[in-house]
Amino acid sequence: MPKTEEPTIDxxxxxxxxxxxxxxxxxxxxxxxxxxxxxxxxxxxxxKVAGVNVSAATVRSEMVDxxxxxxxxxxxxxxxxxxxxxxxxxxxxxxxxxxxxxxAQRQKVSRFFDQVHGEMxxxxxxxxxxxxxxxxxxxxxxxxxxxxxxxxxxxxxxLGPRLALLVVVLADGAVEKRSxxxxxxxxDELLAAASTQLQLGLQGRSLAETGVVxxxxxxxxxxxxxxAHAALSDLSSPGEAEHVFVGGPSRLAVAFDAVxxxxxxxxxxxQQMVVVSLLRDVLDRGLSVSIGVEHGYEPLASxxxxxxxxxxxxxxxxxxxxxxxxxxxYPQALAAAHVVGERLGERIGDALGGSGxxxxxxxxxxxxxxxxxxxxx
Amino acid sequence: MPKTEEPTIDxxxxxxxxxxxxxxxxxxxxxxxxxxxxxxxxxxxxxKVAGVNVSAATVRSEMVDxxxxxxxxxxxxxxxxxxxxxxxxxxxxxxxxxxxxxxAQRQKVSRFFDQVHGEMxxxxxxxxxxxxxxxxxxxxxxxxxxxxxxxxxxxxxxLGPRLALLVVVLADGAVEKRSxxxxxxxxDELLAAASTQLQLGLQGRSLAETGVVxxxxxxxxxxxxxxAHAALSDLSSPGEAEHVFVGGPSRLAVAFDAVxxxxxxxxxxxQQMVVVSLLRDVLDRGLSVSIGVEHGYEPLASxxxxxxxxxxxxxxxxxxxxxxxxxxxYPQALAAAHVVGERLGERIGDALGGSGxxxxxxxxxxxxxxxxxxxxx
DNA sequence: GTTGGCACTCGATTCTACCGAGTGCCAACC
DNA sequence: GGTTGGCACTCGGTAGAATCGAGTGCCAAC
Numbered sequence: 151m152p153k154t155e156e157p158t159i160d161x162x163x164x165x166x167x168x169x170x171x172x173x174x175x176x177x178x179x180x181x182x183x184x185x186x187x188x189x190x191x192x193x194x195x196x197x198k199v200a201g202v203n204v205s206a207a208t209v210r211s212e213m214v215d216x217x218x219x220x221x222x223x224x225x226x227x228x229x230x231x232x233x234x235x236x237x238x239x240x241x242x243x244x245x246x247x248x249x250x251x252x253x254a255q256r257q258k259v260s261r262f263f264d265q266v267h268g269e270m271x272x273x274x275x276x277x278x279x280x281x282x283x284x285x286x287x288x289x290x291x292x293x294x295x296x297x298x299x300x301x302x303x304x305x306x307x308x309l310g311p312r313l314a315l316l317v318v319v320l321a322d323g324a325v326e327k328r329s330x331x332x333x334x335x336x337x338d339e340l341l342a343a344a345s346t347q348l349q350l351g352l353q354g355r356s357l358a359e360t361g362v363v364x365x366x367x368x369x370x371x372x373x374x375x376x377x378a379h380a381a382l383s384d385l386s387s388p389g390e391a392e393h394v395f396v397g398g399p400s401r402l403a404v405a406f407d408a409v410x411x412x413x414x415x416x417x418x419x420x421q422q423m424v425v426v427s428l429l430r431d432v433l434d435r436g437l438s439v440s441i442g443v444e445h446g447y448e449p450l451a452s453x454x455x456x457x458x459x460x461x462x463x464x465x466x467x468x469x470x471x472x473x474x475x476x477x478x479x480y481p482q483a484l485a486a487a488h489v490v491g492e493r494l495g496e497r498i499g500d501a502l503g504g505s506g507x508x509x510x511x512x513x514x515x516x517x518x519x520x521x522x523x524x525x526x527x
Numbered sequence: 528m529p530k531t532e533e534p535t536i537d538x539x540x541x542x543x544x545x546x547x548x549x550x551x552x553x554x555x556x557x558x559x560x561x562x563x564x565x566x567x568x569x570x571x572x573x574x575k576v577a578g579v580n581v582s583a584a585t586v587r588s589e590m591v592d593x594x595x596x597x598x599x600x601x602x603x604x605x606x607x608x609x610x611x612x613x614x615x616x617x618x619x620x621x622x623x624x625x626x627x628x629x630x631a632q633r634q635k636v637s638r639f640f641d642q643v644h645g646e647m648x649x650x651x652x653x654x655x656x657x658x659x660x661x662x663x664x665x666x667x668x669x670x671x672x673x674x675x676x677x678x679x680x681x682x683x684x685x686l687g688p689r690l691a692l693l694v695v696v697l698a699d700g701a702v703e704k705r706s707x708x709x710x711x712x713x714x715d716e717l718l719a720a721a722s723t724q725l726q727l728g729l730q731g732r733s734l735a736e737t738g739v740v741x742x743x744x745x746x747x748x749x750x751x752x753x754x755a756h757a758a759l760s761d762l763s764s765p766g767e768a769e770h771v772f773v774g775g776p777s778r779l780a781v782a783f784d785a786v787x788x789x790x791x792x793x794x795x796x797x798q799q800m801v802v803v804s805l806l807r808d809v810l811d812r813g814l815s816v817s818i819g820v821e822h823g824y825e826p827l828a829s830x831x832x833x834x835x836x837x838x839x840x841x842x843x844x845x846x847x848x849x850x851x852x853x854x855x856x857y858p859q860a861l862a863a864a865h866v867v868g869e870r871l872g873e874r875i876g877d878a879l880g881g882s883g884x885x886x887x888x889x890x891x892x893x894x895x896x897x898x899x900x901x902x903x904x
Numbered sequence: 905g906t907t908g909g910c911a912c913t914c915g916a917t918t919c920t921a922c923c924g925a926g927t928g929c930c931a932a933c934c
Numbered sequence: 935g936g937t938t939g940g941c942a943c944t945c946g947g948t949a950g951a952a953t954c955g956a957g958t959g960c961c962a963a964c
Contacts, residue, residue, distance in 0.1 A: 193927080207938055210927070227927070227944055230927095400793035400796075414777075581906075585906060588906090911958105929940105
């Protein structure tokens with residue numbers, strides 16, 4: 151058979167000896183069947199599938215090869231085969247088109263984005279619900295980081311005799327706040343003066359680079375300004391800013407039947423920081439899918455993560471993700487994640503009136519070509 | 528023994544024929560044992576327990592009575608007994624003291640409340656983590672409703688040509704926001720004027736009763752004020768305001784071994800509104816514990832909910848709750864919930880500098896007497 | 905009223921037999 | 935050469951029978 155007799159470069163141990171068409175078809179059949187039934191797939195079933203026009207015996211001998219090369223495993227002798235992570239990876243990279251949503255789902259998405267309103271957090275929260283609803287998997291949505299958003303307004307509001315609240319409004323509509331303690335009784339006028347000073351010095355800058363604020367003459371005001379300024383830089387500290395919205399965690403309990411797996415995956419989802427860096431990681435590697443142990447967390451070894459970026463006018467504005475078992479429905483999940491990610495980006499852009507940043511409002515073109523991760527040959 | 532021969536008022540069908548001391552002791556032994564082992568408890572085990580100084584045979588005959596009266600059930604003939612919801616209820620109401628936290632836990636709580644800082648939401652979120660950590664059950668924390676908090680500041684911040692953000696700061700440190708759309712290009716000066724007008728008209732009032740705002744002469748400004756004012760009343764609409772923080776949902780997966788139970792309970796926790804009204808309901812009925820079907824949600828039939836109020840200067844400021852299996856460790860859960868609820872209230876009070884509202888800052892006395900729900904006779 | 909004794913129940917566990925989906929191998933075929 | 939049908943073999947899953955033992959209900963004796 152073809153086997154593409156290259157001189158066995160072997161950058162990866164046994165790995166990328168490309169599969170010939172028939173092997174690919176068989177792998178595809180196994181993956182598809184297994185995703186549907188969660189049962190090991192035998193040569194007989196594969197032989198029946200359209201596209202594989204060979205006998206069960208031939209399928210068997212090919213499956214032995216596929217097993218040697220690490221695409222399939224047998225749970226035990228004389229059982230059917232199950233895809234490995236590598237098998238899923240090949241399937242996702244080479245064998246599946248992103249897929250399209252059904253009309254009902256498409257309509258759900260449209261209706262959702264037509265109706266959704268309210269603040270960013272609420273929108274993200276609900277988006278996570280939508281995604282989970284579309285796919286029956288647990289969904290995660292992380293919003294834009296605010297580090298680079300320009301400051302629109304800074305204000306100090308008195309709450310108590312020595313307590314004030316620093317309220318910062320950013321260009322993307324986010325509001326950050328931090329309570330600060332002031333030395334002694336601080337009259338409202340002083341706060342007003344400090345607010346004005348902060349506003350003058352900071353407006354238009356981003357949280358990440360708050361530079362210096364000019365002094366007024368008044369020592370008391372300057373003190374307040376200093377405290378507020380310190381609190382401000384605290385606001386941009388990492389981890390504090392990013393919110394993660396998890397939708398439909400209960401779906402995990404249907405996706406996995408081992409209660410221990412459910413527990414450990416839920417445990418991961420509880421750690422927002424981990425989730426954020428997980429999504430970011432996957433996107434940074436230019437992928438849309440992370441399967442099994444590809445990401446480094448063992449509790450997620452039996453999970454796959456489908457990620458799509460959210461961007462507004464070409465700028466990174468967060469990500470959406472779907473978390474399910476490795477035997478998840480990749481085409482559907484990819485389609486859902488990308489559509490929702492895209493629409494969410496547009497929606498956020500709309501909400502900001504297209505005047506969000508220095509970019510001219512030219513909507514970035516949709517780029518369906520890059521969807522399935524590295525798409526080969 | 529006592530049986531307290533009251534004339535059998537029978538407001539409940541068979542129910543409150545009080546248990547004599549021996550029956551109570553047996554029930555207690557069964558509940559305690561079952562909580563520990565999750566196995567049906569036989570007469571032999573009960574007879575061995577200190578406090579029950581009778582033979583297994585006697586225990587058996589008493590258990591028959593207890594079963595008739597609905598405190599115990601047998602999963603099948605010739606198995607030990609399991610407490611019913613009614614059994615747990617009696618246990619909670621009459622047989623258990625609130626319990627105290629171990630020194631290690633006590634220290635965790637202290638350290639937590641010494642260290643915790645940042646904004647309300649963050650504090651509540653972390654509190655839910657603490658509670659879950661202390662008890663190994665899932666925890667819920669709902670913050671104060673903002674309806675009655677006085678408005679400290681109202682501000683309109685321009686975000687785009689026709690988009691502005693209404694930012695409201697409340698006396699309790701909460702910041703609410705809502706984006707509003709304005710007719711045509713709206714210069715910053717107009718927004719400033721409208722802000723001032725809103726501020727004048729609304730400061731000191733609560734979100735619930737925003738009354739009327741006086742007109743300026745300027746029609747454009749009045750229009751903006753009107754839009755903002757409408758958005759404001761939208762803010763106080765029910766359901767929108769209350770945030771629920773769920774801590775340690777993964778604990779549910781260890782508390783229940785049936786994956787379907789986990790799924791349905793997680794499903795309930797996803798519905799914030801339900802959770803809020805659940806906690807509120809229980810507190811309104813003057814209880815600290817709701818067991819099994821006492822609350823109306825079937826998915827929670829195998830759960831118990833332990834609730835403690837959070838109050839600041841005697842005012843309702845939310846609640847904390849623990850959700851576990853009906854065979855949860857009630858004394859520990861009650862202790863943890865009440866301590867954390869109390870400390871949280873104090874902490875919020877501190878953060879507001881004791882000047883939160885019209886109440887003079889007299890800390891409300893601790894009232895440990897009311898802890899275990901209706902504690903009778 | 906309490907207790908020890910005793911026959912009985914019934915879920916859980918273990919063992920055995922058996923079924924059948926699926927495999928690996930091989931000889932025959934193209 | 936690759937492909938195919940045939941065949942013996944493997945082994946997890948299921949069903950039934952036997953066994954075990956914790957726990958019960960009942961009763962006679964204390």
